[in-house]
Amino acid sequence: MPGKVLILGGTGEAVLEARRLAAAGVPVVTSLAGRLATQPDLPGVVRIGGFGGARGLADFLAAEGIVRVIDATHPFAAAISRHARAACAALGLPLERIERPVWPKRPGDHWHWADDPAMAARMAPRLGRRILLTTGAGSLAVFARWGGPLYVVRLIEDPGRLPFHDYRIVLGRGPFSLAAEMALMADFAIDLLVTKASGGAATEAKIAAARRLGVPVLLVRRPA
Template sequence: MPILILGGTGEARELAAALHRDNVAVISSLAGRVARPRLPVGEVRIGGFGGPQRLAEWLGANAIDAVIDATHPFAERISASARAATARAATPLLRLERPGWSERPGDRWTWVDDLDGAAALIPALGARVLLTTGRQGLPAFAEVDGAFFLVRCVDPPDPPLPRDHELLLDRGPYTLQGELALIDGHALDLVVTKDSGGALTEAKLDAARERGLPVIVVRRPPRSADAAVATVAEAHAWALAHVATGGGAPPPHAG
């Protein structure tokens, strides 16, 4: 009976590899929103499920033993669907979510609740923006006047886009020296990002701190009180214990 990993993150790939080494049957599911995704080891499914009811049916039809939601911290829809589907199918669910970023001495961060809030703040904080919020949220910045945007994302975005922009198609991990060169080369004076967490893209925050730039950070969406862990090691241990016992109680929320 396989474990389903809802993936697309580095943590999901790392977990799939660890379970594969332990001979645990794993199916990794990717949303299919990235043209050339980094694939995990083992069986991979690409594409949506069609909502909670169909996901619940798929879980039953494929005899899924447990679900580990290791999607991006801002992937609200699939996480909500997973909660509803696993409840209907009586399938154990664990949330694996990397910790968010924390401010350090010298940081000039302003926190906002959503992308519209970030867009509204830009005119007061900067005129040349490194925008790293992902391609799906770019319409929120389409009406911002008086600012240049260096838009960095993995795949080409669909319009509408910021009026004055340059598109940079790139994928982490990024380095401090590379981010400093990007800031200096484009004379950037503001960074706008989501609180994605993790080391792969954290260098932009280090570079902003070193150059004294303000940063607008979009808070993560609130989560329900799922059973959750913050590290791959914890999720790996939970999965192994679940397989060994035939379904033990998940750990408490990691907060």
């Protein structure tokens, strides 16, 4: 039997890789952060929660007899990727990274760049007054500090009350179609899209919709 593989997941790419390996008869363990109440349907063993840093991850790998690690986490999950590199180096295990391709800039795109969510939060009120915010729940607090515009906040799960002065919540789990993204922006008269430069095809429709509608985009750069 092939050796056991650990997939560091939480993305669509991780789900596809787990299913591919399981179909090939490879025993798979998928690790999820557990930030969402609903989790994808995955084959094999699913582990929820953190490891306790690089050392905790190394202990888990040794205890479970993992022979290979695949880092398929989100491009902005920098900490777990660092821990994976350190843990695999310490144990001499192969580590693979599934990296989403970046979105190419196309004619008609009007892009602004921020180094991190805090910088984007400072820039956004100067660039738009009706802002579609799709940076995830973890970065909302920095945007709320600056107030001012209407923020249309898209999230997977209802967070309850948010600290914005003026906001609307839109719930949904991607991928979204181009038509749906254009309709959302038109319904709220969006004049700025703020998002992370996550890349990949699953969420590219919002970038294409902004291009079609002439809406500028403020992108948060990927961590180094």
